[in-house]
Each structure stands twice: as C-alpha cells, then as structure tokens.
Amino acid sequence: METTVVGKGLPKFDAYTKAKGNIAYADDFSLPGMLYAKVLRSKYPAAKIISINTARAELLPGVHTVMTSKDVPHNNLRAKFGQSTDIGPNFEGLYRVLAEEKVRFLGEAIALVAADSEKIAEEALTLIDVIYEQLPGVFDPIEALKPDAYLVGDNDTNLVSQFKIRQGDVATAFESADVIVENTYRVPFKDHAFLEPEAGVAWVDENGIITIRVCTQVIEHFRTVAEVLGIPHNHVRVIGTWVGGGFGGKEDISVESFLALLAWKTKQPVKLTYTREESFLAHSKRHPFVMKYKTGATKDGMLVALEAELIADAGAYTYLSPWVLLYATVNAAGPYNIPHVKVDTVAVLTNNPFSSAYRGFGAVQPNFAYESQMDELARILDLDPLTIRLKNCLRQGDTLTTGADFGGSVAVQEVAEKAWQALGPKRADPGKHIKLGRGLAVGMMSYGRLTFLHDTSRSYIKLELDGSVLMRSGIPDLGAGQAQALVQIAAEELGVPLEKIKIFTSDTSLTPLAGTSTATRQLYMSGNATLKAAREVKERLIDKASVMLNADKTDLKFVNEKILRISEPDKYLALSAVIGQCSTDGDELYSEAQFNAPFTEVPVSDVITGQTFADFTFGAYAVEVAVDEETGAVNVERAVTCYDVGKAINPLNVEGQLEGGGVDSIGYALTENFEVEQGYLKSHSLAEYLLPTALDVPDIETILVESGAGIGPYGAKGIGEPACNAMAPAIINAIRDAVGVRITSLPATSEKVLFAMLSQN
C-alpha cells in the first residue's frame, strides 16, 4: 500500500517545544495555596515497626498533616496495571500504600507529610519518631527459597511464581549431543534513570473530584487510587503529563496515592517531586537473574537440546514479577529451533529493592544467556557467529517452545545477516595492547500485552467544520513519539496535513482510555484503534462525496485536504466542503473506535503452553569492540542493528528507539551496576550509578527491514522494548572474540575484564 505521511521520517511535533524548554512537565506546575509533600522512608531493609509517633512533626509550624498507614482507608490492595480483567492472585500481588507492621525494603514509604514548604516538610520528617526492631531479612533469592528462610512478606513462602516449559525429552537428547556448553550467567539490578524523576500535583476540584497531574505510563491507576480512598472510580481524575522517560519505571504507582491522600485530607493542592536519590530508592528495578544454561548441539552445529533454570530476584513486593517471569520463560530458548527444551523459572521475594517493569521486561536477561551460549558453541565447533545462528534460527512456519504458532514474519535470518555483513571487512588492531573483536547477537520479544490480559484501546477522531482535525486519546507520551504516531496515521487516512491535526492526550476523565504506554503496545493497539476511527469517518466522507461528485466510492481518494476522483483528478471537492455538507445533513464527523487484541485464557498450570503473546519482533546487533589488554577497558567502536519493524510509521522515530535501546544496553553490558549489599544500596545517585554518556557510545547504524507482516497499523510491529535485546550479548561476545575471555556476569567492568584476562594467562 502506498502511503504519503506514514513512512516519512518526520520530527516529532513536540520536539521543538521541548528543545525550547516550553513543556510543563509534572514538576513545572503549581497552584495557589499549594502544599509540598515529603515521604518518610524506612532506614532498614527488614524491620518490625514497633511504633510511629508523629506528634512532634505535627506540632511543627507550617505542617498541615502527617499520615501513616492507619490514616489510609484501604492500605492493602491488589496491584493492577490498567488491565480490566481479573487475572487472579497468581498474576497480581499486593499493593501496600504505606508500610505497616514491618518494612520490607530500604526506602519503603512509612509516612507522608504535607507542609507550607519543602523545607518544612523535610524538617518534619526528622521529627517523626519510628521505633524499629531490626529483623534478619533475606537478600539472596536462592537463600530465600530455602525452607527455613526469613519470610519477606505475610505468606508462608517467599516464592512469587514459577513456570515451566516442557518440549521433548532433554535428558535423552543431551546424550546424543556431540558438544554441550554449560554456564551460569548473572545480571544485576538496573535502574531506569529517566531524566525526569517522579513528580505530580494533586488537588480537589470544585466538584470534589481528586485530580492528579502526574508523569506516569499508566493513567489507569486512577482506579486503584479511588480504591485506596474508598471513593467511586469516577471521583479520581488522572491527567498525564508529557513524561520525561519511563522505561517501565513509571508503570507502577509512584506518587499518585500519596498525593491523593494528602490533597483529600488537607483539601489543598499538594506537590510531590522526588529527588534523584529518592527516585532510586522508591521505584522498581530490572530483575536480577541467575541463569543456569545447558545447550547441546551436534558436531555440525545443529542444536539438539536446551535446559535452563532461571531465578529472578523479585525484591520486596510482587508487583510485575509474575508477568516478567512469564516473559523470561517464553523467551528463554531464544529465536531458535530446538527439538528438546526444558525451562524452569522462579521469582522470589527478598528484602532487596522491588523489581518490576524495565524496558525489555524479562526478555533481555535470558537473551544475554542464550546468545552467550550460542557464541561459545560456535567457538567450540569452529563456526562463525552468523553460521551457527543461520543453521538454527526460527523460520516462517516454526513454532514457539510453548507450541504456539508465530503469526507474522519471522525474519531472524535476514536481520542477522544484514547486521553482521554491515560490519564489513575486519580492521587490523589499532595498537599493541588494543585488541579488536566482533560479536553478533539476535533476539526476540513480543509486542503487545500478555494475551490473557484481554487488552483493548480506544481512540477518538473528530473533523471540525473548517477541515481541521481533533483527536483524543488516553495515550501517555513518554517522549518516544507515541502521540505523533497516532497523528501520522490520521493524517495519512484523511489526507490532512499534520499541522492541522491536534491531539489531546492522557486524561482519564476526558480522553478515551487507550491503555498503558507499556509492553510496546501503543503503536500496535492505539495505532489500530486510530486507524479504525479514521477509516470509519472516512467511510462516511466517501459516502457523501460519492453523491456530491456523482462518482463511484472506489474511485475516490483523499489527498491534500481534497477528495478527488482517481479517474478524473481535476474533479474534486475540498474536504471542508464535504464536512460542511455532512454537518448540514446532521452527520457529525467523529468516531471513537476500539481495538481488541487477541484474547486467551489465564494459564492454569505452571507448564506454559499455547499462545501467551500476540506477535514477536526479531532483531540483531553486530558490534566491534576495542579491549585494552592492559587496563581491561572496553570501548564499543561500532554498532550496527537490524530489526524487522514490519512497517516504520516514522523511520526517524524507529531509529531513535533502536539507538536508545542500544545505548541503554551498552550501559547494561559495561557500566551500570545497581549494587545492593544486604539490602542497602551502594548506588545512591548518578555519581555511583554510571550511565554511558555521548562520549561513551558510538554512532549506531540502523538497518530497517519492513516485512509489512506485523499486526499493528500498516503491518507495523512494535520496537520500543525489543530494541533492548541483542546489544549486551553482542558486546560480551565481541569481548570474547577480542581477548578470549567469556564474561558471564554483567556489567563487564574494566576490573572484571582485566582480572579475567590475567587469570586466563
């Protein structure tokens, strides 16, 4: 299908405003008479709360209220993430607003203060007397699984979830293998480190509605906030702001309930903004995993069996751990055809920071493991990295390890070849002790939510009398161009220039709910809903225009604000004329359309079979690194990525996503280590938690494959999260190629690489 706006690399309409600093982010907003909130956080990772005395804090002049768990009408709820289906306790954990009885992690919220200034609120925190009795706690997921382990929560086990994949008979298959590679891989906590820390302002409006203006990926949390207060859902309104980065870290509730409680209690507007250090303490992390892999192949390089045991540290609360674990389970074998597969996964509570969503959502951890395994196998078998992958990769018509079919396109071969070949001929090592090495990795990840969540999205389009277009969508824009994509789709369908379309987003009371900006679902879900809405309106315009032009409906085309006859292009009507006629005839041109993802049932057994995801995105990274043999320093010199994105609605934006995912993964591979020791953070701030800067990353070359076979609009696939696959293992494999050492735990710091080289020699 020919397109004119879709497929163009266009700057985001919000980019210029942002560059000028004209966007009012969550913290850039104030109201008269506004109070400032602060949160008292636990000093210990595991302790019993003996007593909390707020009397001294309440007496401090300027303090309006101090709240603890006993002031929260409903302090313990089931954590929801916008899903409107009941998926049961196996997939939904506890959401506790403020700690009660015991604290489970360092930094857990215990009390809230609202005061005339941040400074007074801060001082009030020091006047709240909490008496703790420290408890031993448990900080290692493997320890936490032992029968007599310290219990983190209120249940009689620390086990959160466990899943299995069973395909064929691995025991027999390993006997037939010529080579077997066995390794244990470890990945650490990772922080989202978004530019904009959590922030929001809440107030009670003139109708008594609690209104929260907040940066979030999930405006649907308004329902949980209402339940915390015990008021009807329609009494809470969440207005989502432009978000300064989310990456999964703004998927759980952050400041919303705190703000709502304080505004509700004081009847005054309240602002709460986290500092960077508080943000580190307060929000989730990417799950650390310990991953034991055993992979067997024949001597000509055909995979025969894979056995994997994955242990995920869920931290102190369940949150999204069961979902993340399910992703890890389904992705554990990677995009390969392996006749015999056995996967066992568990997620376990500990008194560490809680883990939840992080861009890549359980797919990236096993990706590091299985792609390291493939690289080792290739070395033992003396195959190059591309050959072993081509021998074994999934192809059209193959099935997942759960037995589910892949719907659309499975372009693993194409992306692997293109990325690897783009590196071109090898260069000589640039210096005596600088060794170059190359690595390849492929990856797979779903887009769209778990199908048993019964996901839906809505989008609204209205044509104004003058031919301009108004759109409404609940879509939170995280800075990734979510809103722009919908506008491009409407522009394409209606033949209206982008500037003539205005979109209003992210308001639970005024915009149709589009679902969460998570799970790489917005372009797929809301893009489809928008396409449907646009086509409904278009249909009605065509009906009218065919009468007005006396033309066959199939002979009409929308271009440049005109509807013209394809056969006689000089016969046309201005779009506004057709709209005017519709309006005169009482036909208002608007549509709110809903798109539904495929629905499946909630898994009832630990053994996962059949369909759990709607579709997958496949991609590859090929990199060249330079390793300094004397210092262990690794520099990524070149990086090429190739993904099958189905259809690039906005190629510039797709490149941005791929580059961003790549940079994020360079940090994962080399520098970012969110260290936690016995529940205490060693990485307090960005001075200890090192993100790569512009100086640390190469230009990332992106190659887009457009199979047109995705289930999003125009055949698009999702790219946001899958973009975090493959870069980290490609780097680790390139280090192996350069200096011969296999790094099995991330990040590969200079220290780690240097001592691995020294102990090898």
Place this chain on the structure above:
Amino acid sequence: MKTNTKILTSEFEYLECPTLAEALNCLSKYNGKAKILAGGTDLLIKMKSGLLQCQYLIFVKKIEALNYLISDKKTLRIGPMINLRSIEKNEQVKAYYSALFEAVRSMAATSVKNMATIGGNLCNGSPAADTAPPLLVYGATLKLSSMRGDRIVPVEEFFLGPSQTVLESDELLTEICLPDLGDQVGSSFLKLGRVSADIAKINVAVCLNRNGKTVGNCRIAFGSVAPTPIRIPEAEEILKGQEMSDELIVKAAKAAAGLIKPITDKRSTNSYRQQVSKVILEEGIRSAWQRAGGEL
C-alpha cells in the same frame, strides 16, 4: 552517604565579595563560621547532602583580580578563580603544559567546567582531584592569603588528607605559580574512569627534562591511590640521570606500583588500581619523554 534532598538544610548568610580585600576581611571577621564558595560544584553538593554546614557563605568567584592566566614563557601564574574551561582553551597551557591541559580536558563535562575553578579543585582536597598530579609534577607553589599576610606553600605540602588541606580557616588561595620548568621538558597526564566523564579511579602525571638520551629532572605523581595526591620519589630516582629505555620505564613503573597502597572504594578496587598504575605510568613516562623530544 546522606541523601541529597536538593534543599540547603541549614540557614546561612550569603556574602558576595567582588574584591580580594573584602573577601579576606569577611574571612577574618567570620573566622571559622564561613565557607568559601567559588564554582560551587563540590561545595554545594556537600551542603545539599548535609555533610557540611556554615553560617556564612562567601562568594569569591567574581573577584576579577584573581581570574587570570599569565605566562611569560618561563613561568605560569594562575588565578584560582579561573574556570577549568578557560584553562583548557588556553593556547599556552595546551602548548607547554601538556599534563595540566590533559587533566582539565579529562574533567567533567563542559557545563561543569564552565562553573568549576582550579582553586576549588585544589582546596576541596580530594585525593582524586585531577589538577593536583600535574601541579605536583610541575613543582607548583600556592599563595595563601589572609588579613595576617601571605604565605607560599609548595603543592606537595598542601594536602593533608581527604578534604583536608593546610588552609587556615581565614585563608584564601590567591595564586598558583608554576616555576620555570627548564629546557627539553615534557609532561603528561593519564586517567582511568568508569565512563568518559568521571572522577578518576586512578590518575598519574609525569614531568621530565631530557639531556640527550638521559633523563634529567623528573617528577611522578599519582591521584586516587592514597589519602592525598602523592609523589613517588623512589620511582623518580630510578629514572633520573639514566639513559632512557623501555626497560628503565618498566622498572620505574613496577617500583611505583609496589609502593602505592590504594584502597577499594565505590569507583574501583585496590588490586585493579595497583595493576593499572604500572600501565598508566609507563605510558605517562613514554609520552612525557617523547614530548621532551626523546625517542624510544
């Protein structure tokens, strides 16, 4: 480590002193109760984290008379209020004081360098301060001034421990003076960080003179391997008066690595620091030698 709350928790009075006389007067008047504020890139972080309190904050960065860089071919005099970016852009520094140039080039990012002063980098007393090793190997002296008068202290005697220097509470650093470095001189600075713009895991500076094929005067200084930036005289002695060779370099570097006793902290481990100290010193000596016109 306390949490940085963005809030300056303690009350203080802010005094802006546009002249040296006023600054010294204020320091004397509020002796012990005041802190000096230059670029604030170290001080404000400490204040926000509650690690440092003061009743008076004396802002000195606007003292124009202390914002200069004067080179008369032989010596270099640096006003402590000059920002790091200006030093980095100075042609004289780039041409003749390679170690200092490489040090400021390696520091932070441009925005921070536009704020941060060289005086602040020294007076902050960090063992990792990047301008310290170059100034140590150049044999720089510091002028410390107060209402009581001026005194000159060699950089070597300036640092006492982490965040500790010989500065008295009423004193201001008013000049950094680099002596005549002599002929056939070459210097270098190397640093390892976790990312490109980072505080040093370890840094090293070398400055030497060449007499034909032999090493004349020579100084070596490390940062981030001891409570203060330190010179390694034993390694310097190995080089001095000797004919330059690869073996000699390796010998000196090995000796230096054996003498330092680094610690493990959030940036690196003692064993890594020990291991790479050799590597960066070897490279440092090589490039200083080559800059002095020597061959290898």
